[in-house]
Amino acid sequence: MGLFNKILGNASEVSVEQLSKDFGRLLAEGEQIELGFKLIRDTFMFTDKRLILIDVQGLTGSKVEYKSMPYKSISRFSLETAGTFDLDAELKIWISSEDMPSVSKRFNKSIDVYEVQRYLASKVM
Numbered sequence: 001m002g003l004f005n006k007i008l009g010n011a012s013e014v015s016v017e018q019l020s021k022d023f024g025r026l027l028a029e030g031e032q033i034e035l036g037f038k039l040i041r042d043t044f045m046f047t048d049k050r051l052i053l054i055d056v057q058g059l060t061g062s063k064v065e066y067k068s069m070p071y072k073s074i075s076r077f078s079l080e081t082a083g084t085f086d087l088d089a090e091l092k093i094w095i096s097s098e099d100m101p102s103v104s105k106r107f108n109k110s111i112d113v114y115e116v117q118r119y120l121a122s123k124v125m
């Protein structure tokens with residue numbers, strides 16, 4: 001099921017240790033990674049201060065875009081749970097007063113999307 005989820009673009013959880021090893025240089029002094037997910041080549045992680053999106057671009061993956069979104073910039077978010085025939089859940093995040101979500105990520109059923117939502121709510125509200 002892991003390869004199937006990657007082909008469909010579903011996110012799976014990554015350990016904080018691995019994220020710290022791979023992306024620790026992105027963190028501000030004293031900032032801690034608390035939760036993270038991998039989506040094929042891209043990664044997104046929640047720190048104690050912000051949401052960081054790592055977008056690997058191009059065929060070789062040598063170009064990478066790092067997006068940083070402080071929690072105070074998140075105006076709203078939604079969670080759509082997985083159904084019987086829909087194999088994944090989706091998290092959408094809006095920044096400031098944008099009409100369309102700035103972030104839209106899919107999670108496979110192995111991820112407790114309610115925990116992700118609870119975590120985000122604790123940071124945004």
